[in-house]
Amino acid sequence: MIILIRHGEATHHTNKLTGGWTDSVLTEKGKYQLAAAAKKLARDFCGRDTKIRILASDLQRAAESAEIIAGAIGAEKAVEKYIFLREKNNGQAAGMTEEEAKKIYCRPATEQDLNHRNYPGGETRNEFYRRNIEGLLQHTDPEKENLIIVAHKGTIQNIIFYWLGMDMPQVAEKNFSVDIQPASISVLGINKWHEHTLFRLNDISHLTEGDGFGVFDFKYEKR
Numbered sequence: 234m235i236i237l238i239r240h241g242e243a244t245h246h247t248n249k250l251t252g253g254w255t256d257s258v259l260t261e262k263g264k265y266q267l268a269a270a271a272k273k274l275a276r277d278f279c280g281r282d283t284k285i286r287i288l289a290s291d292l293q294r295a296a297e298s299a300e301i302i303a304g305a306i307g308a309e310k311a312v313e314k315y316i317f318l319r320e321k322n323n324g325q326a327a328g329m330t331e332e333e334a335k336k337i338y339c340r341p342a343t344e345q346d347l348n349h350r351n352y353p354g355g356e357t358r359n360e361f362y363r364r365n366i367e368g369l370l371q372h373t374d375p376e377k378e379n380l381i382i383v384a385h386k387g388t389i390q391n392i393i394f395y396w397l398g399m400d401m402p403q404v405a406e407k408n409f410s411v412d413i414q415p416a417s418i419s420v421l422g423i424n425k426w427h428e429h430t431l432f433r434l435n436d437i438s439h440l441t442e443g444d445g446f447g448v449f450d451f452k453y454e455k456r
Contacts, residue, residue: 234285235396235421236274236381237389238302241266242415243294251334252385253323253355258293266416267298269439271305274418278306285379286310288372290318290388298416299383312383317368320385321361324354345405362401365391376423386413396421396429412451416440 241263245255259267278285285306289299291314299312326334334352341349347359356364365388373380375396382392393411394404404410412435413419420433441447 234379235375237392237419238270238383239386239389239413239415239417240294240298240383249331251323251326251329251331253320254327256292259297266440267301270416270418271302273439275305283379285381286313287381288313288315288318289383290385291316292319295383295385302381302383315368315372317364318384318388321387322356324352326352347401347405359401362391366395389413
C-alpha cells in the first residue's frame with residue numbers, strides 16, 4: 234500500500250511565487266487542509282497495528298504536512314525526509330515571483346519535449362522522473378512495504394505513472410496526466426490478482442463535505 238498525499242496550500246501559492254524548489258511553508262488554510270486529511274486518515278488506522286513508513290520531501294511545506302499526518306495516526310517512527318521527493322527543480326526561478334520568472338522562462342518547442350529546461354539550472358522532465366523513481370526504488374521496496382509519501386504534485390504524478398507502468402516517453406506519447414490537488418489523497422497497491430492498482434485518485438472529500446463533486450472546479454482546456 235502506498236498512500237500519496239500532496240502538501241496543503243503554501244505561501245508560494247498566496248504570494249504568487251514560483252513553486253518547484255522554492256521552500257515555502259504551509260498557510261493557515263494549508264494547515265487546516267492537512268488536519269482534515271489527517272483526521273480522516275486516522276480513522277483508517279484506528280485499532281490497526283499496521284507497520285508503515287512516512288516519507289516526505291524535505292521542502293518545508295511537505296515536511297510540515299507529513300508531521301501533521303504522523304501525529305494524527307500515531308506513527309512510531311520519525312518522518313523520513315528526502316531530496317529525491319522534491320518537486321521539479323526550477324533552477325534560477327526558485328524563490329522568484331511568477332512575474333520575475335517569466336523573464337527567464339525558456340519555452341519548449343513542443344509540450345512533448347522531455348529534455349528541455351524551462352529555467353536555467355532547472356531539471357528536464359526526464360531528469361525529474363528519474364530522480365523521483367530511482368530515489369523511490371533506492372530507499373524503499375514499494376512492492377512490499379506500506380508507505381505514506383507526502384510530496385508535491387509533479388512528484389506524485391511521476392510515482393503514479395511509474396506504478397501504472399509508464400515511463401516519461403510513454404506519458405508524453407499518450408499525452409496523459411492526472412490531477413493532484415493540494416491536500417489530496419491517492420492510494421496505490423497490488424490487488425488480489427497481483428495487478429498494480431490505482432485504488433483512489435486525488436480524493437479531497439475531506440475538504441468538500443456536503444458539497445458536490447467539484448466537477449466545474451478543475452483547470453479544463455478553454456473551449
